[in-house]
Amino acid sequence: MEPAKRKNVYTITVSADGKSKFWNLIGHAFVNKDGSINVRLNALPLNGTLHIRDPQDKDTYKDEETPF
Numbered sequence: 001m002e003p004a005k006r007k008n009v010y011t012i013t014v015s016a017d018g019k020s021k022f023w024n025l026i027g028h029a030f031v032n033k034d035g036s037i038n039v040r041l042n043a044l045p046l047n048g049t050l051h052i053r054d055p056q057d058k059d060t061y062k063d064e065e066t067p068f
Contacts, residue, residue, distance in 0.1 A: 005031040007052050011045030023051075 009027040014020070027041035029052050039050070 006055065007031065007037075008055050009039060009041065010051045010053070011043075011047065011049060012051055013047065026050075 007029040008025055009029050010023045011026050013022045013024065015022070024043075026043040026045065027039060029037050029039045031037055037052070039052070
């Protein structure tokens with residue numbers, strides 16, 4: 001049996017001046033065999049929006065770059 005594929009769950013907030021975006025990891029999602037998704041959150045997004053994506057190797061990005 002293949003393990004469930006894990007994804008990261010973020011909420012994205014924008015700074016007051018609109019110049020910066022902050023990606024806050026708030027949980028994980030797991031893709032089931034039938035394509036459905038289970039989401040486990042450690043926090044709730046104030047803006048009501050979740051962004052779910054595959055985990056990425058942070059070492060592939062320079063410190064000053066936004067990985068997304």
